[in-house]
Every structure is written in C-alpha cells, then in structure tokens.
Amino acid sequence: MSKITIPLGPQHPALKEPENFMLVLEGEQISGATVNLGYNHRGMEKAAESRTYLQTMYLLERVCGICSHSHTTTYITNVEELAKAEIPQRALAIRTLIAELERVHSHLLWLGVAGYEMGFETLFMYTWRDREQVLDCLELLSGNRVHYSMNTIGGVRRDISIEQKAEVSRRIKFLEERTRYYIKIGTEEPTVAARTANVGMLPPAVALERGAVGPTARASGIARDVRKDEPYLIYDQLDFKLITHNTNDVFGRLVVRVLELVESYKMIHQILNNLPEGPIAVKVPMKIAPGEAVNRYEAPRGEDIHYLKSNGTDKPERVKVRAPTLANLQSVAYMLEGGWLADVPLVIAAIDPCMSCTDRASVWDPKKGKMALYGWEEMRKLGIEHYKKRGVNFSGL
Amino acid sequence: MIKPARIFSEVIKHLFIKPATSGYPFEKAKIMPNFRGRIDFDSPKCIGCQMCVKVCPSKAIEIRLAAIQPPAPAQVEGQPVVAAKRKFDCFMHLDHCVYCAQCVETCPKDALIMTQDFELAHTSRAALTRHYK
Ligand code: SF4
Numbered sequence: 322m323s324k325i326t327i328p329l330g331p332q333h334p335a336l337k338e339p340e341n342f343m344l345v346l347e348g349e350q351i352s353g354a355t356v357n358l359g360y361n362h363r364g365m366e367k368a369a370e371s372r373t374y375l376q377t378m379y380l381l382e383r384v385c386g387i388c389s390h391s392h393t394t395t396y397i398t399n400v401e402e403l404a405k406a407e408i409p410q411r412a413l414a415i416r417t418l419i420a421e422l423e424r425v426h427s428h429l430l431w432l433g434v435a436g437y438e439m440g441f442e443t444l445f446m447y448t449w450r451d452r453e454q455v456l457d458c459l460e461l462l463s464g465n466r467v468h469y470s471m472n473t474i475g476g477v478r479r480d481i482s483i484e485q486k487a488e489v490s491r492r493i494k495f496l497e498e499r500t501r502y503y504i505k506i507g508t509e510e511p512t513v514a515a516r517t518a519n520v521g522m523l524p525p526a527v528a529l530e531r532g533a534v535g536p537t538a539r540a541s542g543i544a545r546d547v548r549k550d551e552p553y554l555i556y557d558q559l560d561f562k563l564i565t566h567n568t569n570d571v572f573g574r575l576v577v578r579v580l581e582l583v584e585s586y587k588m589i590h591q592i593l594n595n596l597p598e599g600p601i602a603v604k605v606p607m608k609i610a611p612g613e614a615v616n617r618y619e620a621p622r623g624e625d626i627h628y629l630k631s632n633g634t635d636k637p638e639r640v641k642v643r644a645p646t647l648a649n650l651q652s653v654a655y656m657l658e659g660g661w662l663a664d665v666p667l668v669i670a671a672i673d674p675c676m677s678c679t680d681r682a683s684v685w686d687p688k689k690g691k692m693a694l695y696g697w698e699e700m701r702k703l704g705i706e707h708y709k710k711r712g713v714n715f716s717g718l
Numbered sequence: 719m720i721k722p723a724r725i726f727s728e729v730i731k732h733l734f735i736k737p738a739t740s741g742y743p744f745e746k747a748k749i750m751p752n753f754r755g756r757i758d759f760d761s762p763k764c765i766g767c768q769m770c771v772k773v774c775p776s777k778a779i780e781i782r783l784a785a786i787q788p789p790a791p792a793q794v795e796g797q798p799v800v801a802a803k804r805k806f807d808c809f810m811h812l813d814h815c816v817y818c819a820q821c822v823e824t825c826p827k828d829a830l831i832m833t834q835d836f837e838l839a840h841t842s843r844a845a846l847t848r849h850y851k
C-alpha cells in the first residue's frame with residue numbers, strides 16, 4: 322500500500338489549541354508521526370525580563386489557564402529561595418490546598434475531554450457540570466475561577482475563614498460521591514473500554530527513555546511524582562498514595578487520573594482539618610540579590626520546572642519555563658505510531674496537552690522545509706536587524 | 719468487569735432534576751462575595767502617589783491631576799494658610815486590566831476599591847477607558 326502523509330492541525334488537532342502533527346498513513350494505520358511546535362509562541366519569558374518580580378508573577382500565571390497556580394507557585398518558590406524568605410506554614414498550607422483544588426479541576430476537565438474524544442458525550446456533560454463545584458470553591462477562596470492569583474511573593478493574598486472551610490468541605494464531599502460513580506463508569510462501561518484499551522501504548526521502557534512525566538508516566542507503571550520524590554510545600558506532612566497503573570494505554574491514563582482525584586480529596590480534607598494558625602505572608606524586599614534557582618512542581622499534567630536568574634535589581638534577568646506537555650510530546654509521537662487514524666485525537670488528548678504552556682521560540686522555514694532553533698546571539702542579531710529596518714538602532718545596547 | 723448500560727439509570731434520574739445551568743442573562747448571575755471585578759476609585763482619598771500605577775502588571779491604570787482643582791480652604795484668623803488638597807482623576811483601561819486587584823492591595827490610602835461588577839463588555843473600545851473623577 323502506498324504511503325500518504327497528512328497534516329493534522331495546526332487548527333484544532335485534538336483540543337482547541339494549535340499544534341501540527343504530520344502523520345504518515347498506510348491505509349488507516351499510522352506508520353510515522355512528527356510533532357511540530359511553534360504556533361503559539363507568546364514571548365512570555367522575554368516579557369518577564371522587563372517586569373518587576375511581582376508583575377512577572379501575574380504574567381506567568383497566564384502561561385496556562387488551567388495550571389495557573391502551578392506556574393506561579395514554582396516561580397515564587399524560586400524568588401523566595403533567592404530572597405531567603407521564610408514562608409509561614411499557614412501560607413504553605415493554603416498554597417497546597419489551592420494546588421490540590423486545581424488538580425481536581427484539571428483532572429475532571431480531562432475526564433470530560435476524554436469522554437468527548439471517545440464519543441461519550443454524556444460523560445463530558447456530567448463531569449463538566451460537576452467540575453463547576455470545584456471552580457466555585459476556587460472562586461470562593463480566591464476571587465476568580467481561573468486565574469486565582471492566590472499567591473504573592475512571601476505568602477498568599479487571602480486567608481481562609483471557618484465558613485469558607487465548611488463550604489469547601491461540603492462541595493468536595495459531593496464531588497467524592499460523584500467521583501465514585503465516575504470510577505465505576507470509567508472501569509466498567511463498554512464504550513470506555515472499547516475506545517481506550519490498548520490504544521496509544523507506551524511501554525515503561527519507552528516512557529523512561531522519552532522522559533514522560535505526570536499521569537502519562539504513572540500510567541506506564543513508573544512511580545514518578547515530584548510530590549513524593551522531592552516534597553515541596555507541605556506534601557511531606559500529608560498522607561496520600563502515589564497512583565500508578567500498568568496497562569500502558571489510554572485506559573491506564575484514565576484510571577490514574579480518576580484515582581488521583583480521590584487522593585486529592587483526601588489531601589484537601591487533611592489540609593482543611595489541620596490548617597496551621599499564624600500569619601499568611603511575610604514581607605519580601607523588591608530587589609532580589611543576584612543568584613540562580615531551579616524548582617520542580619507536580620502540576621496536574623506532570624513535572625513543571627522553572628529556572629530563575631536574578632541580578633540584584635527588582636526585575637528578573639532570566640526566567641525559563643519547562644511545562645509538562647513539552648516532556649510528554651516526545652511520547653505522543655511514539656504512541657501514535659502503529660495506531661489508527663481515528664484514535665489520534667484521543668491519544669493526543671490522553672497526555673492532557675497544553676500547547677500554549679509549551680511553545681517556545683523556534684523558526685520554521687517553509688521554503689526549505691526546515692525547523693531551526695535560535696541561540697541567544699542569533700536571536701539578538703535578528704532582533705537588531707528587524708528594528709534597523711524600521712529605523713531604530715539597538716546595536717549600541 | 720464490563721457492565722453495559724451503567725449510564726442509563728443515571729440518565730433517567732436526570733430527567734427529574736433541576737437543570738444545572740442558570741438562566742443568565744435573564745436571571746441574575748450568582749457571584750461569590752469576594753469576586754475580583756472592576757476596580758472603582760474614590761478621588762478624595764487619593765494622594766497621587768502613583769504606587770498603583772507602578773505595581774499594575776498590565777499598565778491599566780493612570781492617575782492624573784484633575785483639570786478642575788478644589789479651592790483652598792478659607793484662611794482661619796491667626797493660623798497659617800492651608801494649601802488646597804490636590805485632586806486626582808483615575809483613568810482605568812478596562813481592556814488592559816486583568817482584575818488581579820494588586821492595585822487595591824498596594825494603595826496606601828484605600829482609594830481604589832474592588833467591586834463585584836463583571837458585566838463590562840462594550841461595543842466601542844473607547845468606552846472601555848473609564849474616567850473616574
Ligand atoms: S486590578 Fe490589576 S491589572 Fe487591573 S488596574 Fe489593578 S493592578 Fe492593574
């Protein structure tokens with residue numbers, strides 16, 4: 322059979338985010354897949370360099386609309402480390418609470434998306450309706466459903482009252498019951514099994530080799546979770562299980578996520594019941610002494626890494642974000658190979674990709690059909706030439 | 719462990735429960751009490767320190783000296799002349815604002831107020847810059 326190559330994306334390959342997959346097809350079967358990034362570059366890392374540390378926090382919150390707390394927490398942990406600030410326990414507990422609520426919101430969202438991609442839209446409607454409960458919790462605590470802005474450098478911005486605690490507990494209890502039902506649906510419903518079992522296989526050895534993170538790695542039986550491997554915030558004081566599954570397919574990724582929901586509810590109750598007393602923030606000076614810091618964080622999609630370099634001013638010199646989707650995209654190319662065309666959206670969606678988090682600068686030359694990554698010096702030269710044509714000369718800087 | 723039709727009993731139950739969606743915009747939307755909405759300005763409290771302008775992550779706020787200044791209070795016999803308090807106006811660019819309320823937290827005089835107002839869409843861009851006097 323002759324081979325044909327079809328482009329999938331950049332318009333809506335699976336989710337409503339731009340990304341291109343070149344699929345080599347033999348009949349309906351995929352014999353090769355390449356992932357092309359770069360449709361959603363927003364220049365955030367560069368923009369961060371011209372903002373103060375506090376302003377950068379609000380900018381980085383917008384790296385992702387779902388992991389907004391993950392990105393700010395990783396970033397401010399870096400800032401606080403460089404400023405040698407001692408963060409109060411209560412602030413750390415509140416950060417952990419928001420982090421787990423965020424995980425619940427993200428995993429429920431994923432479950433809905435997976436249902437949608439399977440053609441099981443009832444599941445999509447149910448999960449997204451129930452997800453409103455956790456979004457309401459987040460709005461109640463922070464003042465916004467999406468960009469919570471709960472963090473500030475030195476602690477958190479809002480305290481949690483007794484009434485709020487009760488309200489969050491009530492809603493989480495409701496979600497616990499619903500999740501029990503979803504676990505049943507996920508593991509017993511024939512539609513789900515038929516669409517997800519043995520689809521998008523990722524054997525453990527490949528997952529390790531390609532550096533898979535988060536639920537994608539855990540569904541291949543790899544016990545990898547930053548919350549356990551290198552506990553941050555107050556995870557070392559919480560009692561929770563690291564969920565893994567050994568079917569290596571989309572079904573496994575579904576099981577890992579729904580069981581993680583149960584662990585998150587457990588943690589939310591533990592935090593609410595033992596919220597330490599005390600202040601919620603300390604003052605951190607505007608200017609941060611020169612230094613470098615790297616921090617890891619288990620975002621709902623996997624390990625998120627931030628690098629920060631300070632130079633003694635009130636603005637960062639360099640911020641680097643490595644979002645979890647970037648780590649998982651290598652595995653997607655593998656998962657697609659040998660599979661069927663009709664399963665592609667589901668396989669892509671199964672890593673819970675977030676393209677806007679992932680995109681960094683790369684240049685695609687359509688004439689030569691080449692992709693090039695630019696280094697710092699070349700980028701600078703390119704920028705200077707670009708502005709020269711417009712009559713501004715930056716070469717003296 | 720496959721059990722078909724797990725979802726049916728649930729679907730039938732749903733025939734008899736209230737819809738989860740609300741009738742907005744015909745019904746009032748439920749907003750949490752501390753929702754971060756439009757920022758309001760209380761001119762008499764403002765001292766024009768520009769702290770809010772400096773801290774704003776999206777250059778959404780401008781504080782300018784008002785065109786019409788209040789007159790100085792009349793001089794009281796035997797007391798030194800009291801200078802008039804300068805009046806400031808606030809220009810809020812709602813299309814830039816990300817509603818983080820950092821300005822409210824930073825203002826030393828509580829001249830900026832966070833409201834729960836969220837229905838801010840407009841057909842004209844100019845109307846998105848509010849001039850608070
Ligand atoms: S709410 Fe935030 S973005 Fe809006 S004016 Fe205040 S500081 Fe600026």
Ligand code: SF4
Pocket residue numbers: 763764765766767768769770771781824825826827828829830
């Ligand atoms: S609103 Fe507050 S922070 Fe802004 S200039 Fe006036 S007093 Fe200063």
